[in-house]
Amino acid sequence: xxxxxxxxxxxIAFLFxxxxxxxxxxxxxxxxxxxxxxxxxxxxxxxxxxxxxxRMIYWMGFVVAIIPLVFGLVSIKWGNxxxxxxxxxxxxxxxxxxxxxxxxxxxxxxxxxxAQRLQLAMDEASSETKCCSDPLLTWETMxxxxxxxSKTLDEMPRPDLGRKRVDGFFTGGLRLILSDGYPIISGxxxxxxAIDDSEE
Numbered sequence: 001x002x003x004x005x006x007x008x009x010x011x012i013a014f015l016f017x018x019x020x021x022x023x024x025x026x027x028x029x030x031x032x033x034x035x036x037x038x039x040x041x042x043x044x045x046x047x048x049x050x051x052x053x054x055r056m057i058y059w060m061g062f063v064v065a066i067i068p069l070v071f072g073l074v075s076i077k078w079g080n081x082x083x084x085x086x087x088x089x090x091x092x093x094x095x096x097x098x099x100x101x102x103x104x105x106x107x108x109x110x111x112x113x114x115a116q117r118l119q120l121a122m123d124e125a126s127s128e129t130k131c132c133s134d135p136l137l138t139w140e141t142m143x144x145x146x147x148x149x150s151k152t153l154d155e156m157p158r159p160d161l162g163r164k165r166v167d168g169f170f171t172g173g174l175r176l177i178l179s180d181g182y183p184i185i186s187g188x189x190x191x192x193x194a195i196d197d198s199e200e
Contacts, residue, residue, distance in 0.1 A: 009072065009075075009084065013088075016068050016091070017061040017062070018176075020057050020060050020061055021061060021162075026163075030162065031163050034046075040138035040139060040140045040141075041161065042136070043125075043137040044122075048115045050161055050162065051114050054110040054159075054161060058109065059098075061094075062094075069091040069095065072084045072089075075087060076088060109159040114159075117154055117156055118144070121144050136148050139156075141183075142185065143156060144156055157183035
């Protein structure tokens with residue numbers, strides 16, 4: 001029974017802080033401006049805003065994780081210690097994994113630098129140095145490119161952007177939990193030009 005209680009607490013605390021990123025962005029009304037997953041997304045101010053929204057919801061999970069952490073400590077002291085330890089261990093690990101970003105760890109899947117790079121690509125498409133006479137920029141799986149002339153403007157892999165996935169809610173949710181929102185295939189150029197959010 002202690003193993004069952006511990007596993008239950010661990011699983012609850014594992015899923016709880018990830019619920020905002022799975023539930024908030026999957027509604028139909030939240031995705032009317034974007035084509036269905038996994039189609040390329042045209043660059044627009046709404047896409048830049050979506051990246052910033054995903055970044056905000058990502059850090060919201062950090063705050064949400066405090067709830068099972070507190071309940072775990074309370075349960076250890078006054079309730080079922082195995083269940084409480086599962087809550088505390090899982091949520092504590094989640095919080096530590098988020099904090100490592102500020103000491104040189106892996107960047108979040110959505111950053112301010114990503115939004116800036118999208119904006120720079122849009123600015124370039126409307127400048128005198130644009131890639132062709134009628135540029136139409138889209139964010140594909142592995143890069144930002146021009147549909148008109150097929151030129152690659154930025155080799156930036158596309159993370160999950162909150163669209164309802166074609167493989168359904170449960171399978172898509174499981175895939176999102178396993179990838180944590182990161183692109184399944186990451187490019188090296190993204191790591192070279194990423195800006196540390198801790199320096200903002």
